[in-house]
Amino acid sequence: MDHLALVAISKIYPNGVVANDHVNFTLRRGEIHAIIGENGAGKSTVMKVLYGLEKKDGGEILLDGKRLSINSPLDAITYHIGMVPQHSMLIDEMTVSENIFLGIEQQSGGLLDAKAMKRETAELGKRYNLWVDPLARCADLSVSQVQKVSILKSLVRGVEILILDEPTAVLAPQETRELFDQLKLLKQDGYSIIIITHKLKEIKQLCDRVTIMRAGRDMGVFDVADVSEEQISSLMIGGSIDLDIHKSPARPALDVLWVEHLRVARDNGTYAVDDISFTARQGEILCFAGVEGNGQRETVRCISGLEQKYQGTVELQGKDIRGMKIKDIRARGLSVIPEDRLKTGANGAASILDNLSAIAIDQHTRWGVIQYRRLKTRASEMIRRFDIKAKSFSQPLNALSGGNMQKVIVAREISADCALLVADQPTRGVDIGATNFIHKTLVTMRDAGKAILLVSSDISEVLNLADRILVFYKGQVSAEISDVDSLSEEQLGRYMLGMEKMR
Amino acid sequence: MIQRVKALMRADGLRQAFFEVLRTLAAIVLALLVALLIILFTSQEPGRAIRIFLQAPFLSSYNFGQIITQSIPLIFTGVAVCLMIRAGQFNLFVEGAFFVGMLFGAVIAAGFKLPAVILPIVAMLLPALLAGLIGYLPAKMKSALNINEFVSSLMFNFIIFWVCLYLLNHHFLDPEYSSLATRTIPPAGKLFFLSVTNEVSSSFLIALGLAVLAWFFLNHTRWGYAIRMTGENPEFANFIGINVRAVVTRTQVLGAAIAGLGGAAFELGNFYRFNLKALPNYGFDGFIIAIIARNNPLLVPLVALFMGYLRAGAAQMALYSDVTNDVIYIIQAVMLILVGGQAFLSFLKKRSLRKAAREGGG
Numbered sequence: 092m093d094h095l096a097l098v099a100i101s102k103i104y105p106n107g108v109v110a111n112d113h114v115n116f117t118l119r120r121g122e123i124h125a126i127i128g129e130n131g132a133g134k135s136t137v138m139k140v141l142y143g144l145e146k147k148d149g150g151e152i153l154l155d156g157k158r159l160s161i162n163s164p165l166d167a168i169t170y171h172i173g174m175v176p177q178h179s180m181l182i183d184e185m186t187v188s189e190n191i192f193l194g195i196e197q198q199s200g201g202l203l204d205a206k207a208m209k210r211e212t213a214e215l216g217k218r219y220n221l222w223v224d225p226l227a228r229c230a231d232l233s234v235s236q237v238q239k240v241s242i243l244k245s246l247v248r249g250v251e252i253l254i255l256d257e258p259t260a261v262l263a264p265q266e267t268r269e270l271f272d273q274l275k276l277l278k279q280d281g282y283s284i285i286i287i288t289h290k291l292k293e294i295k296q297l298c299d300r301v302t303i304m305r306a307g308r309d310m311g312v313f314d315v316a317d318v319s320e321e322q323i324s325s326l327m328i329g330g331s332i333d334l335d336i337h338k339s340p341a342r343p344a345l346d347v348l349w350v351e352h353l354r355v356a357r358d359n360g361t362y363a364v365d366d367i368s369f370t371a372r373q374g375e376i377l378c379f380a381g382v383e384g385n386g387q388r389e390t391v392r393c394i395s396g397l398e399q400k401y402q403g404t405v406e407l408q409g410k411d412i413r414g415m416k417i418k419d420i421r422a423r424g425l426s427v428i429p430e431d432r433l434k435t436g437a438n439g440a441a442s443i444l445d446n447l448s449a450i451a452i453d454q455h456t457r458w459g460v461i462q463y464r465r466l467k468t469r470a471s472e473m474i475r476r477f478d479i480k481a482k483s484f485s486q487p488l489n490a491l492s493g494g495n496m497q498k499v500i501v502a503r504e505i506s507a508d509c510a511l512l513v514a515d516q517p518t519r520g521v522d523i524g525a526t527n528f529i530h531k532t533l534v535t536m537r538d539a540g541k542a543i544l545l546v547s548s549d550i551s552e553v554l555n556l557a558d559r560i561l562v563f564y565k566g567q568v569s570a571e572i573s574d575v576d577s578l579s580e581e582q583l584g585r586y587m588l589g590m591e592k593m594r
Numbered sequence: 595m596i597q598r599v600k601a602l603m604r605a606d607g608l609r610q611a612f613f614e615v616l617r618t619l620a621a622i623v624l625a626l627l628v629a630l631l632i633i634l635f636t637s638q639e640p641g642r643a644i645r646i647f648l649q650a651p652f653l654s655s656y657n658f659g660q661i662i663t664q665s666i667p668l669i670f671t672g673v674a675v676c677l678m679i680r681a682g683q684f685n686l687f688v689e690g691a692f693f694v695g696m697l698f699g700a701v702i703a704a705g706f707k708l709p710a711v712i713l714p715i716v717a718m719l720l721p722a723l724l725a726g727l728i729g730y731l732p733a734k735m736k737s738a739l740n741i742n743e744f745v746s747s748l749m750f751n752f753i754i755f756w757v758c759l760y761l762l763n764h765h766f767l768d769p770e771y772s773s774l775a776t777r778t779i780p781p782a783g784k785l786f787f788l789s790v791t792n793e794v795s796s797s798f799l800i801a802l803g804l805a806v807l808a809w810f811f812l813n814h815t816r817w818g819y820a821i822r823m824t825g826e827n828p829e830f831a832n833f834i835g836i837n838v839r840a841v842v843t844r845t846q847v848l849g850a851a852i853a854g855l856g857g858a859a860f861e862l863g864n865f866y867r868f869n870l871k872a873l874p875n876y877g878f879d880g881f882i883i884a885i886i887a888r889n890n891p892l893l894v895p896l897v898a899l900f901m902g903y904l905r906a907g908a909a910q911m912a913l914y915s916d917v918t919n920d921v922i923y924i925i926q927a928v929m930l931i932l933v934g935g936q937a938f939l940s941f942l943k944k945r946s947l948r949k950a951a952r953e954g955g956g
Contacts, residue, residue, distance in 0.1 A: 336644070372885055395833075397832070397833065416835065416837070417832065417833070417834075417835040418835030418836075418837075421834075421835050429833065434827075434829055434830075435829050435830060435833050436830070436833070437827075437829070438823055438827040438830045438831075439826075439828060440825050440826040440827070441822065441823065441826055441827075445819070445822070445823075449823070449830075449834040450834050450835065452819055456816045457814075457815065459815045459816050460814055460815055460816075461814055461815060461816060461819060463814065547877065
């Protein structure tokens with residue numbers, strides 16, 4: 092008997108994207124069930140419907156055969172369903188136990204019973220190997236600790252069905268293994284766990300059953316023991332894709348970017364980037380590896396001219412860029428694929444044409460009038476070359492899937508004929524086909540003599556693409572690795588977690 | 595194959611446009627119904643009042659002209675507001691700028707000795723320049739000090755209003771006229787009438803031309819592109835190398851200048867002297883027009899004409915029945931709420947989206 096059943100769930104977003112098309116999903120008591128699918132396949136959406144974050148447009152949710160109506164996370168929690176979000180939803184200024192008991196504070200005599208809350212946090216943490224100091228401020232926690240707190244938060248609220256949204260996306264290998272052990276412990280105690288993922292390996296390691304999703308539909312549910320990784324993969328993608336990157340050894344030439352003693356201060360006086368020096372060279376993919384939030388973002392912001400307050404020197408093609416306008420930095424040969432697609436990298440409300448043309452407007456203007464006819468030809472060409480799936484270039488960018496949006500940004504930045512391409516998490520939230528395409532594009536550009544600076548927290552991406560790796564840890568470079576081929580995942584993980592340091 | 599794709603594209607675009615038109619029409623009809631209901635309950639002879647309200651603008655040449663004349667200031671301020679909203683700026687200074695334009699248009703046209711064609715042009719451009727210069731202050735305060743332009747421009751309106759009134763009282767006053775007013779604008783300073791019988795002035799043509807120009811400017815020039823990107827996503831605009839602060843300042847200055855030009859054109863087209871003693875509210879009306887026109891300058895004249903029709907009708911109704919013309923404010927308010935409310939009729943859009951999704955085979 093299924094503990095939980097989602098029957099024919101449909102969801103259409105206001106921009107017309109059909110995220111779920113009659114999706115079925117069942118969960119047994121005490122199992123770990125994976126939902127796997129490419130980005131944009133609708134796996135997060137169906138779970139958001141279950142957790143009450145999205146309203147469904149059709150279908151039913153049954154718990155032990157009874158129909159539920161879930162309109163908000165509060166409803167979901169009443170039915171003992173909880174979700175651990177991908178990104179921290181904790182309040183940074185509060186302590187761990189305050190966050191965990193937020194809204195359900197324990198009281199004694201009308202006053203907050205901080206002691207009891209602290210005690211319970213500690214006990215629960217010990218029991219499930221999820222120990223986090225109850226009195227630590229959440230701002231000071233690492234990504235994996237934040238995740239633990241989020242899990243504890245659900246447990247305290249009496250959750251029996253726990254949904255985890257891509258929990259390993261931001262973890263180092265060691266942390267992933269630790270998390271899996273904790274989840275298995277929970278399973279033994281009768282908790283049912285749903286894990287959203289797009290990593291095949293994890294399913295085999297952890298899960299009992301897997302539901303495969305593709306393009307908003309479910310492709311069926313399988314016992315993990317009965318299917319091979321290849322079968323899952325082909326159901327997921329709908330065919331096979333050559334995922335190998337064929338890369339010849341790099342032949343680095345001249346320095347393009349030269350960064351010396353870079354320091355960026357935070358508001359509280361500590362340093363987000365604490366004395367980093369490096370160079371990026373033509374014909375080489377230099378990779379910033381590291382757990383997110385260790386200074387990579389701030390470094391990239393300095394290089395791209397978005398952050399003006401820094402100490403040290405940044406030289407692009409032999410010229411100090413301090414105080415330069417972004418327009419002029421770009422004219423010197425900088426292209427950037429930024430980390431945040433919709434906030435920085437694109438204008439969702441504008442048309443695909445306007446987004447593709449954004450940095451070519453000036454070259455296609457006469458007497459102030461934009462020569463849209465030429466830009467349209469150019470955009471059609473780009474859409475064809477990069478295989479962007481759009482109905483037309485006058486559609487708003489919002490109407491595209493994440494992968495296609497990213498292709499628009501990549502197409503635009505690459506078309507500028509840059510000397511240095513900074514690619515900040517270029518494949519996050521992008522489907523396998525587009526990821527593969529972006530990887531190949533980066534290698535092609537490298538071979539054409541461009542300098543590539545890749546920022547990534549995805550370990551397999553780092554190991555596959557990088558010619559040279561700088562590992563970021565707490566605002567400093569904890570290791571520089573030139574011989575990438577002989578670097579193991581384990582070793583990279585140790586550098587990322589600051590367990591070991593080089594130089 | 596390509597033709598099929600193109601047809602699909604067009605169908606999709608048309609469906610969206612159709613939905614927007616439908617939504618606006620539904621809002622108008624509902625707003626009118628509310629107004630009629632109120633007339634029904636308050637008037638002694640509601641049938642007659644309603645008939646006058648809806649029919650009168652078309653019954654005489656003069657009344658018909660009133661539709662157009664009433665729409666002229668609304669087109670100018672509507673276009674000015676459109677531009678500023680597209681840059682993400684909610685600047686109320688259009689009100690003050692329009693007032694400045696009217697006053698200085700009248701003063702310059704009556705004071706300068708220039709030949710017939712040149713005089714009205716100068717009397718429109720100088721006030722526009724002046725309004726733009728004054729508008730630079732709240733604009734710069736926004737871009738340099740991040741002072742909310744909505745509040746500062748609202749305050750600015752009062753400062754400008756009292757300064758103008760002081761100038762009128764002490765410097766521009768015509769002592770020979772019976773009440774507070776500037777000197778008479780000579781025929782050489784006036785904009786000519788398109789039709790003398792109903793006094794529709796050529797400022798209407800200037801307004802129409804400006805709307806088209808503003809549309810072209812927004813959608814087909816480098817500066818318009820910068821405005822749109824800044825308004826829709828300033829962080830992205832900055833990222834691609836647009837000087838966001840400059841755009842924020844310049845767009846507000848431009849908006850103020852357009853409103854100033856409008857004030858002068860309206861003055862030179864339809865008045866013989868400046869004699870206002872209160873802010874005429876055209877700037878605030880501009881917001882209503884812009885919102886209903888969805889910030890598209892090309893739609894501004896249509897919406898403004900419709901408003902002109904309502905006002906012409908309401909004016910007649912106030913004259914010949916027992917209903918005051920405040921009714922149009924009720925209509926405006928209801929329309930605004932319905933059009934501004936994104937969720938109004940959104941179920942229709944959703945249904946159409948579902949249909950489109952199914953047809954698309956996704």
